[in-house]
Amino acid sequence: MSQSTAIARETLLDAPGLSEAHLTQVMDRLLSRQVDAADIYFQYGRLESWVLEDGIIKEGSHSIEQGAGLRAISGEKTGFAYTDSLELPRLLDAAGAARAIARNGQHGAEAILAPAYPQALYAPVNPLDSLSEAHKLDLMRRADAEARAADPRVQEVIVSLVAAHDIVLVMDNAGNVSGDVRPLVRMSVQVIVEQNGKREQGSSGGGARQALDFFLQEDRAMGYAREAVRQALVNLDAVAAPAGMLPVVLGPGWPGVLLHEAVGHGLEGDFNRKGTSAFSGRIGEQVASPLCTVVDDGTLPNRRGSLTIDDEGTPSANNVLIENGILKGYMQDKMNARLMGVAPTGNGRRESYAHLPMPRMTNTYMLPGPHKSEEIIESIEHGLYAVNFGGGQVDITSGKFVFSANEAYLIENGRVTCPVKGATLIGNGPEVMTRISMVGDDLALDTGVGTCGKEGQSVPVGVGQPTLKIDQLTVGGTAA
Amino acid sequence: MNQSEKIATLKQVVEDLLQEARHQGADAAEAGVSAQTGLSVTVRLGETETIEHTSDNGLGVTVYFGQRKGSANTTDLRPDAVRESVAAACRIARYTSEDPAAGLADPDLMARNVPDLDLYHPWELDADGAAAIARDCEDAARSLDPRISNSEGASLYTQRSSFVYGNSHGFVGGYPSTRHSLSCSVIAQQGEDMQRDYWYDSNRVPADLADPAEIGRQAAERSLARLNGRQLGTRQCPVLFRADVAPSLLRSLFSAIRGHAVYRKSTFLLDQVGTQIFPDWVSISEDPLRPRGQASAPFDNEGVATRYRELVAAGVLQGYLLDSYSARKLGLQSTASAGGVRNARIASTGQPFDQLLSEMDKGVLVTELMGQGTNMVTGDYSRGAAGFWVENGEIQYPIDEITVAGNLEDMFRQLLAVGNDNDIPGSVDTGSWLIESMMVGGD
Numbered sequence: 001m002s003q004s005t006a007i008a009r010e011t012l013l014d015a016p017g018l019s020e021a022h023l024t025q026v027m028d029r030l031l032s033r034q035v036d037a038a039d040i041y042f043q044y045g046r047l048e049s050w051v052l053e054d055g056i057i058k059e060g061s062h063s064i065e066q067g068a069g070l071r072a073i074s075g076e077k078t079g080f081a082y083t084d085s086l087e088l089p090r091l092l093d094a095a096g097a098a099r100a101i102a103r104n105g106q107h108g109a110e111a112i113l114a115p116a117y118p119q120a121l122y123a124p125v126n127p128l129d130s131l132s133e134a135h136k137l138d139l140m141r142r143a144d145a146e147a148r149a150a151d152p153r154v155q156e157v158i159v160s161l162v163a164a165h166d167i168v169l170v171m172d173n174a175g176n177v178s179g180d181v182r183p184l185v186r187m188s189v190q191v192i193v194e195q196n197g198k199r200e201q202g203s204s205g206g207g208a209r210q211a212l213d214f215f216l217q218e219d220r221a222m223g224y225a226r227e228a229v230r231q232a233l234v235n236l237d238a239v240a241a242p243a244g245m246l247p248v249v250l251g252p253g254w255p256g257v258l259l260h261e262a263v264g265h266g267l268e269g270d271f272n273r274k275g276t277s278a279f280s281g282r283i284g285e286q287v288a289s290p291l292c293t294v295v296d297d298g299t300l301p302n303r304r305g306s307l308t309i310d311d312e313g314t315p316s317a318n319n320v321l322i323e324n325g326i327l328k329g330y331m332q333d334k335m336n337a338r339l340m341g342v343a344p345t346g347n348g349r350r351e352s353y354a355h356l357p358m359p360r361m362t363n364t365y366m367l368p369g370p371h372k373s374e375e376i377i378e379s380i381e382h383g384l385y386a387v388n389f390g391g392g393q394v395d396i397t398s399g400k401f402v403f404s405a406n407e408a409y410l411i412e413n414g415r416v417t418c419p420v421k422g423a424t425l426i427g428n429g430p431e432v433m434t435r436i437s438m439v440g441d442d443l444a445l446d447t448g449v450g451t452c453g454k455e456g457q458s459v460p461v462g463v464g465q466p467t468l469k470i471d472q473l474t475v476g477g478t479a480a
Numbered sequence: 481m482n483q484s485e486k487i488a489t490l491k492q493v494v495e496d497l498l499q500e501a502r503h504q505g506a507d508a509a510e511a512g513v514s515a516q517t518g519l520s521v522t523v524r525l526g527e528t529e530t531i532e533h534t535s536d537n538g539l540g541v542t543v544y545f546g547q548r549k550g551s552a553n554t555t556d557l558r559p560d561a562v563r564e565s566v567a568a569a570c571r572i573a574r575y576t577s578e579d580p581a582a583g584l585a586d587p588d589l590m591a592r593n594v595p596d597l598d599l600y601h602p603w604e605l606d607a608d609g610a611a612a613i614a615r616d617c618e619d620a621a622r623s624l625d626p627r628i629s630n631s632e633g634a635s636l637y638t639q640r641s642s643f644v645y646g647n648s649h650g651f652v653g654g655y656p657s658t659r660h661s662l663s664c665s666v667i668a669q670q671g672e673d674m675q676r677d678y679w680y681d682s683n684r685v686p687a688d689l690a691d692p693a694e695i696g697r698q699a700a701e702r703s704l705a706r707l708n709g710r711q712l713g714t715r716q717c718p719v720l721f722r723a724d725v726a727p728s729l730l731r732s733l734f735s736a737i738r739g740h741a742v743y744r745k746s747t748f749l750l751d752q753v754g755t756q757i758f759p760d761w762v763s764i765s766e767d768p769l770r771p772r773g774q775a776s777a778p779f780d781n782e783g784v785a786t787r788y789r790e791l792v793a794a795g796v797l798q799g800y801l802l803d804s805y806s807a808r809k810l811g812l813q814s815t816a817s818a819g820g821v822r823n824a825r826i827a828s829t830g831q832p833f834d835q836l837l838s839e840m841d842k843g844v845l846v847t848e849l850m851g852q853g854t855n856m857v858t859g860d861y862s863r864g865a866a867g868f869w870v871e872n873g874e875i876q877y878p879i880d881e882i883t884v885a886g887n888l889e890d891m892f893r894q895l896l897a898v899g900n901d902n903d904i905p906g907s908v909d910t911g912s913w914l915i916e917s918m919m920v921g922g923d
Contacts, residue, residue, distance in 0.1 A: 060575060079531045097533045199746070199858070392851060421858075
């Protein structure tokens with residue numbers, strides 16, 4: 001048994017007084033003749049957040065999220081119920097409600113896999129206790145001071161610090177029990193600057209599956225403060241962005257949100273099993289330029305998007321989605337993997353015990369290519385260089401996706417010139433991927449701030465990429 | 481447990497908690513607690529796909545030690561979790577700073593009586609019954625046209641909630657409510673082109689929910705209408721935001737006049753109260769006390785009595801959306817806006833949708849917006865969009881992969897008309913918005 005599983009058992013079974021016999025009783029209730037698979041997901045979650053604003057520690061909040069989700073699957077049918085109490089009668093009630101789905105189901109059998117105890121990708125720490133309150137607040141005050149000292153035009157600074165401690169335990173119908181202890185911390189700095197009556201904003205931040213001293217290392221917290229100010233000041237000077245089709249260069253790191261939207265969601269197993277994705281049925285086909293190799297890798301130590309095991313107990317993996325432009329595989333949870341006749345890929349994720357798992361991304365990024373970022377810029381006569389983005393969105397059926405640049409520059413005659421205002425970029429995923437004509441050698445991952453939403457469920461994710469050139473992409477500016 | 485017993489139980493949780501906070505030394509405290517149960521059934525390709533029994537509890541508590549505050553929330557309402565939460569909030573308040581604006585809302589503003597807004601209409605529906613309705617809805621969508629090739633299913637969701645809020649002024653109020661919704665999403669295919677769209681309805685009263693077959697038919701028609709979309713050349717032209725996407729423009733207005741954005745000076749509508757921000761025919765109101773309203777509430781999230789209010793009259797901004805905190809920061813009084821705008825409405829200029837198309841003559845009809853792309857500090861607006869090209873006042877062909885861009889300040893001033901086609905689901909009452917000119921990005 002792994003250390004994480006031992007901690008999870010102690011917190012989620014021993015503490016509320018649940019024995020092996022109790023668990024068997026609940027699982028028996030959940031299973032009926034027609035049920036192909038079933039699982040029970042126990043969660044203990046604590047989260048603490050602090051907000052500094054106007055130079056004072058304005059708010060602090062503590063959250064408890066705990067309970068158990070019970071699921072019974074029969075073919076393509078899922079029954080689901082959950083409870084915020086880990087008491088046996090409530091678990092039995094939930095099991096009874098969840099199994100009702102299977103009444104008319106078909107009979108099948110769940111492949112019994114040996115329980116896997118992969119090497120933990122992060123230490124089983126409780127980040128809420130990883131710094132004293134005095135040190136947490138001092139860190140935020142210093143970030144505030146750093147931002148204000150960076151430039152006299154800084155008017156407002158908001159600093160937030162969040163630490164989350166999640167302990168989960170999954171039991172499947174074969175009796176496998178695996179646990180995970182998941183720390184997650186995040187810090188962000190947001191500033192408003194003003195010059196001659198004109199205001200702009202900038203923000204920056206980072207995070208990891210680590211203790212809070214992550215922000216003390218490598219001057220990270222102060223770096224976020226300076227970066228937020230830099231972005232805001234750049235935007236003060238921004239002119240109207242161009243409108244229409246242009247060559248676009250995306251900087252390394254966070255602009256990888258392109259991959260998350262343009263291909264990532266479309267390669268999730270549920271959409272492909274149902275045949276509703278623009279990528280459905282296209283395994284083995286060329287779906288991107290040969291320069292593109294895209295992976296979803298949940299195994300990067302300490303990363304925000306990483307998981308030692310997914311929310312179904314499957315160890316996460318480094319899954320190749322696209323290799324040299326050829327579509328290699330989809331991201332799967334257990335149910336969709338079984339229905340598609342493939343192996344689960346460690347992408348079964350859920351927001352909490354009160355949500356059903358589904359195929360989700362972890363850390364999605366593109367591997368580096370042969371080009372220098374300078375030569376990519378130099379190759380463009382008139383285009384856009386976008387280095388920072390807000391969120392994005394995709395319609396996986398038509399393949400249309402958007403993502404919004406909030407720091408971008410014009411490229412004129414092979415040189416980066418003036419900053420332009422934020423603008424939305426829109427394209428068709430499979431088309432845009434074939435228009436990637438240059439890939440830099442400067443792969444970078446984001447700083448650990450990404451959150452992905454799907455069907456109302458939010459999960460932490462990572463993205464990354466090297467500098468990329470897209471020959472043509474529609475830019476939503478206001479300048480003709 | 482019936483609903484009045486449930487409310488009484490939750491009131492007891494709140495009262496115990498307020499007492500616990502006092503014991504732990506808090507000078508003031510407030511708490512909101514909600515309990516929801518529901519059933520969600522999805523049918524896909526005629527078969528029941530998921531049955532979810534939902535049961536969501538939430539409790540949020542804030543304590544004040546002088547002007548220092550601490551908060552906590554929990555999904556677990558059992559006494560030990562509630563005690564842990566109160567203790568955590570009190571511990572946090574030892575570390576937060578003195579903040580002159582912190583505190584409960586003014587006691588004089590508390591709702592003195594809690595009017596019954598007729599929000600509770602439970603639906604005695606089991607999983608089979610729910611599946612049958614969802615199946616009718618999906619069947620209507622799938623049988624409309626052979627080009628409807630696939631489906632993401634139809635879902636029926638019915639939910640009962642109880643909400644109680646109380647604070648140490650002695651105010652404790654609560655009310656039950658229900659919400660029922662039915663949605664359908666299908667895929668239309670022609671050759672290689674695959675398009676998905678959806679439709680839905682939502683209501684407090686089961687009997688007032690739109691006919692399932694009608695929802696399915698609309699979902700299918702919307703998907704079919706998107707087939708064979710083209711790109712459009714980049715141009716400056718009028719834009720008509722169809723009624724079902726127009727609420728997002730009103731929501732941008734509301735974000736811009738939120739008290740928190742105002743005191744942080746992070747809005748393009750800073751210091752604009754009393755200023756003309758729309759043409760003089762525009763009036764925008766909120767009506768939180770509307771019986772059976774989708775966003776109705778007798779008091780806001782701080783116990784402040786809600787009331788009908790004009791937000792924009794004759795095009796002039798009348799006030800901000802203030803909770804007690806932002807009100808104190810700005811030297812104003814709460815507008816019962818903790819928790820947001822409730823049942824917003826913009827008055828129509830009276831034209832039916834077709835007449836708006838004629839008035840636009842040549843331009844873009846937007847039927848979908850994608851992405852964020854709104855900078856609330858500057859008002860700069862740039863969104864992904866899909867819709868239709870309109871010429872000679874008639875829809876010509878679907879367009880997609882375009883952007884629409886401008887600045888919200890200009891867009892509000894250039895609002896030419898609001899249609900009377902306000903029969904859209906949701907809590908925002910608006911028809912389609914015709915805007916004089918925006919930059920449309922295409923190929």
